[in-house]
Amino acid sequence: MNRRGFLRATGGIAVLGPLAVACADTRKPAASGNAVLKYAMSAEPKGLDLATTTESNSGIVIHNVYDRLVELTADAKNVTPGLAERYDISPDGVTYSFALRSGVKFSDGSVLDANAVVASLRRTMEVGQGASFLLTEHVKPGNIVAKDAGTVVITLDAPFAPFLRALALDAVGSVVNPTVVAANKTQADPTAAKYLARNMAGSGAFQFVRWTPNQVIELKPNEGHWRGRPKLGGVLFNSPVEPSTAALQVERGDLDVAGNLPANLIERLGGLADVGILSTPLLDTTYWVFQTGSKPFNDVRVRQAICYAIDHDAIMANVVKESGVPLRGPLPRDLIDGYDNASEIAVYKRDVAKAKALLADAGYANGLKIDSTYVPGYGTLKQIAEVMQANLKDAGIECSVGELPLSTIIDKVGKGDLPFFSWKSSMNYASPDAMLYTKLHGKATQSVEGNIARYQNAEVDQLLDRARGETDRKAQDADWLAASARISKDVPWLPLYQDVDRRAVRKNIRGYKESSLSRPDLFAVEKS
Template identity: 30%
Template sequence: MIKKIFLLIIGMLTLLGCEKKEEKKEEKPLVIVQGSDARTMDPQKAIDTPTVRVYNQIYDGLLKKDKDMNIVPGLAESWKKIDERKTIFNLRKNVKFHNGETLTAKDVKFTLDRMKNQPTVSFLISEIEAVNVIDDYTVEIVTKDGFGPLLSHLSHPGAVILNEKAVVDANGKYDQNPIGTGPYIFDKWLAGDRIFLKANPDYYLGKTPIENIVIKSIPEGTNRTIALETGEADIVYDVEPVDIDKIKGNENLKFLMEQSLGNAYLGLNTQHKPFDDVRVRQAIAHAINVDDIIEVAYKNTAVPGNSPLSPKIPGYNKDVKNYEYNVEKAKNLLAEAGYPNGFKTSIWINDNTIRKDIATILQDQFKTIGIDATIETLEWGAYIDRTAAGEHDMYILGWITVTGDPDYGLYPVFHSSAHGRPGNRSFYSNATVDKLLDEARVSTDQEKRMANYKEAQRIIQEEMPSVTMVYNNQNVATQKYVENFVLHPTGYFDLYNVKFSNK
């Protein structure tokens, strides 16, 4: 009898042990690694890629873009254009915010009205005159005139919908206490290290398979790859080109890559001497051998750029001025500008391997025309803040036209109203460019819009406030057991329905 009881106890303990092991397996978090930490969880305060990739899991917008960049329903299940200025949006019913509040039209109005006073995102809706609540689930948006990119802009992560009560109750600390309607709920944040998210059990599309997500920041690209190889990470964003072949050769890993909607550029602060002289800016463009950058920094995974817009964006102008590598022409332009012996300056970058490599290449190339450029590396948050404040001379950054509309690729980067934080970190101003962009923005005539954007690109390439060096690819590596992860042209990845294989 005692023996039977003993065996029974052993059996029960074994079953309990199995259940605990199974429970532990189910609770394994999805660990994602990227190069920089997020800057805030308030989507109206920051729209840089590392930040958006986090809060994109927490919030939903009225609209979104699918993998083919088509506009599809988000929190708005349908919409109808009433006339040139008015559009009606019908909201989904019974959608819950993470604090239990029900989504209503008042939250949409609160969100868009709040955006108007946020320098980082106000340009997205600057043409909206009024947001009218028709009833709990119907919103009317009225623009000042026509507004060609309205739907595209409402699909932008900076326009995701906030809960009015949550923002008000946070009492100025909302950036650390985000409340959305998205598939994941904010849990906690170890600043500079990692962010924890947990599945939203009440998500309107159904609960996502993985219970917990950890998003870690590891600045050094090779260390990100090591984290993947050792199993510390399940997904790694932005694999360094030098590590691609190694990952492709690992049978336990998957590698994904496709052309992005963005570019990498060298920005020139047109309010700082000598960069206020167009001849100096043109000289710098002629002094850059892009082929070296593509070979060394990108390991031949990028292509030369000739315009701020990617060839994948409507309105791209393939015929704008192209600055061939020509040291003599660069020297002559510097001499004409009064700098026959060059000058001293600096190139700012953040802690990013590719940008470090590009800066080093540029430093060497600029020496051939007498420009002595030091390289200064800043932490990501400080980099974004200080370039927005205009403290730099030159800087290396990228811009992704995430809405798929040329307005977003040009207006926030080159319109004089967008100096600093929205994106015009070259502090470039040109009245003709402003007029072209303003006209295109309020027009719904797509042919006219595209003509304006092509002319704006022509002028920008002539005046060179920034040098578009390359059109780059986006890439991600994952463990083989990660399923349902797909790339998106915007570089903002959706983790809803990502799961672990049972195999």
């Protein structure tokens, strides 16, 4: 799990289209409305500057106040037009040309043209925080240019297949008004980061009104948005309250949408006539990490034995329940066509006899003692750890279970001091590359954001390197699938489940769809 995993911070974009792609706009203008959506946040936002924050509570506000060149569908699999009504990719996969919509303006009436897009992307690179590495690692500022007022051209240093997905990340591709930046910058703050941490200047479907910390963030419709006026009369993002209070507010109609509630409260709300429960698989995954560079976990047979000893079905049925779906290999579902049914992926079911045989073959016929660590107070990790402890005992593995605060675990993980521990990952962008390359490539950083398992496999590295440069979608998916299959057999992680967001939504709210990256688009939502 990275630090943002527990905050469910992600963003990204979906699949690269074929070369010389022309996008067709499928999003429809909306009718006007005056009702205000009241949305419960799970935590106070860290800030509102798209260039400095990647956590999800900031992200949902940013997503609806700013526009991007391209957007992500709710299932994170496809690209839809944004500010760019079409784009072209050169045959070598290096040069991207974006044709902008004409007549788009920022909410203050300023023109949004190619120069504004270029200035915004370069600003993100200059700030150098958040997810800016998805630009700085692949393109030089001088290679982001305005060919003319309606065309942005970006030339990468080398092919990077998930680039469009990265551009659609709120923390990368959201376009901020350069006029506002210029008006609020200082010598000490040349990017106006201090101002934009508490204010917003976008062209999105909604316009920022105010942020009263620990109370509310208010948005109003952008009357001149290029898609038309949103159906809502506004949005109130309410600061978090105690879960039972939030549930009561949903029941009374004081809140319209609320998530991150305990299962018992979700079930109670789901039993009400005027409240529905929306379940959405997220691109967040929960697993236990093996320290593959340390004994006994440097032996793949030990790692496989532990995977066979665990009763995955019982954990899902009795502990996780509706809050997750079983994880196959290292990736969430649906990111690669055919992945969910691919026979190449090793899927572990409980087989105590096989676990014992693998241990004996590894030299542990008389059993094994190991330590396991989890983060307390987060979901069902404690219950999962206890089930795993009992399962492992049946296979002759004595597992001591302990808990450590997240901050301590992060410190120890970065030093490689924990042998077997719980982790949760949120993908920075909706591509297999975000999980496989950044967390399992041999050259990936061994920090908490990277390869914390210290996993090394030259075959996997070769496949991932090749996938990054592929311009053919089928060939790219084939490399990612082959890498995933190899990883599933090496098991640097004990895969558990893909998180499912269970959100209470009052039934007078129509058109609300949760995003797999926790960035719902509120443009088409209406309230009666």
